[in-house]
Amino acid sequence: MAGWTLVKVALLSDCYPPRLGGIERQVHDLAHHLARAGHEVEVFTATTGPDGERHGARTAEEDGVLVHRMALPLPNGVPVNPFAPPEVRRRLDAGGFDVAHAHLGVVSPFATDLVRTALAAGLPVAATFHCVIARSAPVFRVVGHLGRWARRGVAFSAVSSMAAGRVRAAAGDVEVAVLNNGIDAAWWAPDRGAPPREAAAGVHVVTAMRLVSRKRPLALLGALHRARALLDPAVPLRATLAGEGPQRRAMEAFVRARGMDWVSMPGRLDREGLRRLHHSGDLYVSTARLEAFGIAALEAHAAGLPVVAPRGTGVDDIVTDGVDGLLAPSDAGVAEAVARLAGDAGLREGMRAHLAAHPPRQDWTGTVAATLAEYRRAGAPG
Numbered sequence: 001m002a003g004w005t006l007v008k009v010a011l012l013s014d015c016y017p018p019r020l021g022g023i024e025r026q027v028h029d030l031a032h033h034l035a036r037a038g039h040e041v042e043v044f045t046a047t048t049g050p051d052g053e054r055h056g057a058r059t060a061e062e063d064g065v066l067v068h069r070m071a072l073p074l075p076n077g078v079p080v081n082p083f084a085p086p087e088v089r090r091r092l093d094a095g096g097f098d099v100a101h102a103h104l105g106v107v108s109p110f111a112t113d114l115v116r117t118a119l120a121a122g123l124p125v126a127a128t129f130h131c132v133i134a135r136s137a138p139v140f141r142v143v144g145h146l147g148r149w150a151r152r153g154v155a156f157s158a159v160s161s162m163a164a165g166r167v168r169a170a171a172g173d174v175e176v177a178v179l180n181n182g183i184d185a186a187w188w189a190p191d192r193g194a195p196p197r198e199a200a201a202g203v204h205v206v207t208a209m210r211l212v213s214r215k216r217p218l219a220l221l222g223a224l225h226r227a228r229a230l231l232d233p234a235v236p237l238r239a240t241l242a243g244e245g246p247q248r249r250a251m252e253a254f255v256r257a258r259g260m261d262w263v264s265m266p267g268r269l270d271r272e273g274l275r276r277l278h279h280s281g282d283l284y285v286s287t288a289r290l291e292a293f294g295i296a297a298l299e300a301h302a303a304g305l306p307v308v309a310p311r312g313t314g315v316d317d318i319v320t321d322g323v324d325g326l327l328a329p330s331d332a333g334v335a336e337a338v339a340r341l342a343g344d345a346g347l348r349e350g351m352r353a354h355l356a357a358h359p360p361r362q363d364w365t366g367t368v369a370a371t372l373a374e375y376r377r378a379g380a381p382g
Contacts, residue, residue: 004372005381007098008040010118014079014110016045016067021210022295023130026181027103030371033182033364035063042095043067044088046079046110056087070110080109085117092121099124099380101371105131112145119152124379126371128179129158132290132314133166146171155378159293160314179374180317181293182367185359188302190279202236203342206281206305208274208296209288211245218247219287219331221254224263226335231342237262242277244268278303282348283341286315287334294318301325302360306351308337318360324351 013027024047031041045067049059054071061067068091070084071077092100100118102111104127118125127149133140140146150156150171157179158164164176205224209215224239231237241251244267255263269277278284284300286309291297293314297307301318307325309315310333319325326337341348376382 004037004369006038006040007372007375007380008096009034009042009375010092010095010097010100010123011041011043011103012045012100012111012114012118013043013103014046014105014108016043016047018050019047019077019079022181022293023103023105026130026295029182029364030367031065032061032063033368034371035065037368041065042097044070044084044091044114046071046081046084048073048077056084082109082113084110085113088114089117089121092118092123097123099126099375099378101125101375102127104129106133115149115154119149119154124153124155124375125149126155126157126374126378128374129156129163129167129176130181130292132163132292133170134290140170147174150174153379155374157374160317162312162314162316163292177374177377178317179370180362180367181295181298182362182364183295183298183302183360185302185363188275188278188299189359190304190356202238203283204281205237205239205283205285205338205342206242206277206300207240207285208242208269208277208300209286211243211247211251213247214288214290215247216287216289217241217243217245217251218254220285221251221260221263223285223287223331223335223338225258225260226332227338227342228260228262230336230339235343237342239263240277240281241265242267242269242274274299275303278305281305283308283338285309285334285338287331289313291315298360298362301355304352304355306341306348306355308334308341310334318362324354324358 015024017024017028035041048054048071049069053069057069059067070081072081100123102115104111157177158167159181164178168176211217278300284305284307291313297315298318307319311327321327328334328337
């Protein structure tokens with residue numbers, strides 16, 4: 001990237017592909033976008049490789065990214081290895097790294113250990129939180145490691161303004177930058193010249209999530225049920241909920257009990273499938289409240305969909321209320337917002353026109369530049 005000193009980066013993360021999840025995907029994509037910008041990138045993870053690689057095996061990926069698989073053979077591939085720090089320290093000392101970048105969730109024992117390891121190796125350290133510190137905040141304050149890291153120069157960031165505020169409170173009011181996740185906005189954007197959707201097909205509400213209680217999929221179904229009741233019966237409404245997880249059976253029972261035959265649940269879709277889904281949709285909805293960022297909502301936004309979501313989550317960094325989506329104070333408010341957008345084609349089209357003219361700023365070009373600024377703030381060459 002022009003204007004930046006090229007650096008060698010050690011990315012530290014409990015989780016990495018082939019595991020599936022938001023942190024895994026973001027760390028993988030960050031590694032590859034940094035490498036494409038000319039930086040040298042190595043990943044240290046406690047996740048087993050695609051062919052069972054573990055015990056420190058090195059696997060090479062495209063773009064020159066090297067992955068150190070420090071995994072142990074644990075049940076269900078749990079990404080934990082308390083024995084890794086001495087060997088990681090040896091590799092950091094020998095590797096000529098300029099900076100270490102840790103990626104942390106609420107529970108990240110491997111990355112937490114490696115922050116200490118990188119500091120002991122004398123490396124500048126950046127630490128990004130991909131989580132919402134809520135009920136665990138008292139534990140963070142009692143343990144006190146965030147304050148100790150701050151005093152040693154660790155540059156803290158979080159993936160949204162809301163998440164940064166939670167880290168700031170848990171760490172003792174230290175500086176916490178906002179480092180939004182990134183996407184390839186142009187890839188998600190609607191194809192130019194594509195034929196307009198048939199109005200007779202009705203209003204299509206879409207969403208994508210893991211079907212786990214933290215994402216509140218049953219609350220989402222409840223909001224859709226209420227939205228259908230609020231909406232003019234003459235307006236056809238259908239909804240597609242992509243994703244898989246342990247809440248699926250309860251959701252299917254909810255749909256059957258309320259006669260919501262206009263709701264489909266196709267299971268987990270790959271990125272291409274999600275893009276096709278979004279391009280077939282009219283609006284995107286979420287009811288998740290512990291949403292540190294909302295990458296799925298950002299992808300929908302990039303695909304041209306107005307987003308309806310609760311206010312006070314990481315989605316606040318993505319949606320401007322009333323301009324390119326609606327933020328609601330409650331589940332009932334989400335239902336009312338869905339009904340409002342579904343019933344007002346002019347409002348939807350105005351928001352879609354705004355989105356077409358203003359692509360998301362969380363594109364990878366900007367995210368890589370912001371990440372490099374964090375490395376410089378931590379003390380890496382800039």
